[in-house]
Amino acid sequence: MSVTAVVPFRPVNPKSRLSHVLSKDERECFAEAMLSDIVTALRGAGCSPFILSTVPLHCSYAEVQVSDQELNPALNALLGTMKGPLLIIMADLPLVDPDVIRRILSTTADVALGPGRGGGTNAIFVKDCSRFHVDYYGASFLKHKKIAEGSGLSCEIIDSFRLHTDVDEEEDLVELLIHGTGRAAGFLRSCGLELLIEKGRVNVRRLPQRSGSGCGDR
């Protein structure tokens, strides 16, 4: 049976912490390329993904539901109406591949959590939606672990750097340029972003006079 996967997405002024590297238009294209990458990975692992967007969105490759609620109430409303298992996975994980999605789905626990760098939660897989609720922001990984424990649900922590690496800061782009093979990594390269190795440290630099090639079709 195909597992439903929801990808929350906020298309407006995304990834503002990358403003010094990418223009607003480029950040919008980049966010959409990352969304496309995660949808591709989900499909590769046999999931049925849909996008939960804060605004109407034209998207050719996945169903879109619109909710003007904040992340937590929007997802908890969804958990309240759904039956069976659900995977919630963030839209800014361009290194995720079908292998790690399969590792999540094959958990023997009631809940699988994919921690994000800095205390966040990048993926939550619940086998029974009615027994879990989400509480994002802050050290949400610790909150989600506690919610599972408080409901008597067994919990597996998924050990994956691909799932752990959400892209927010310039240093995260280093990871994407090193390990990325999808559309988001390709978009960065089309913008002229490349690795810069100085004094043993690896950073990114942007070659002058390049603008990213246009966004793909949503």
Place this chain on the structure above:
Amino acid sequence: MSVTAVVPFRPVNPKSRLSHVLSKDERECFAEAMLSDIVTALRGAGCSPFILSTVPLHCSYAEVQVSDQELNPALNALLGTMKGPLLIIMADLPLVDPDVIRRILSTTADVALGPGRGGGTNAIFVKDCSRFHVDYYGASFLKHKKIAEGSGLSCEIIDSFRLHTDVDEEEDLVELLIHGTGRAAGFLRSCGLELLIEKGRVNVRRLPQRSGSGCGDR
């Protein structure tokens, strides 16, 4: 058969990028606690670990070999003399557990690489020492991948945030305080370091007037 694992270790003035959070003595204790954690994980997975130290070191829990060579020549000299498989793993990976070590050792490829955050290489497992050499520093992960390919060796990338998270910067301490259960995490807590959650971001802070409890017996 037990796989030999070498852990390079430089005990003098370690982890200088944590100087604003931990004193020199504390950083030395912390580095030793991280070393002890990785040795424990290696033993838990059935490896035979030894420490390759830049200076003589009294250590009660693992054999120590001393080499005054730099990291690359020291390890390449070792690869040149050893027969059979070898795991090279860094000393600053306090989140590594026996599960990820077992994943490395069970690779079907000739070489398994554990990338570190920022382009480094946190683990290298080679099945035949005579066919590989190391080249650390800079984007060493890319170099090691190329070395394997150049020698016609198949290569698996180990997807683990526990292996990916080497502790160098203050933000890495957040990961350790969230996910760590070993001696290094305990040492940080004994120093009064704790998570600080402000405006949805997770940082560390140090409670005043605490100094770390003494180093364990090496």
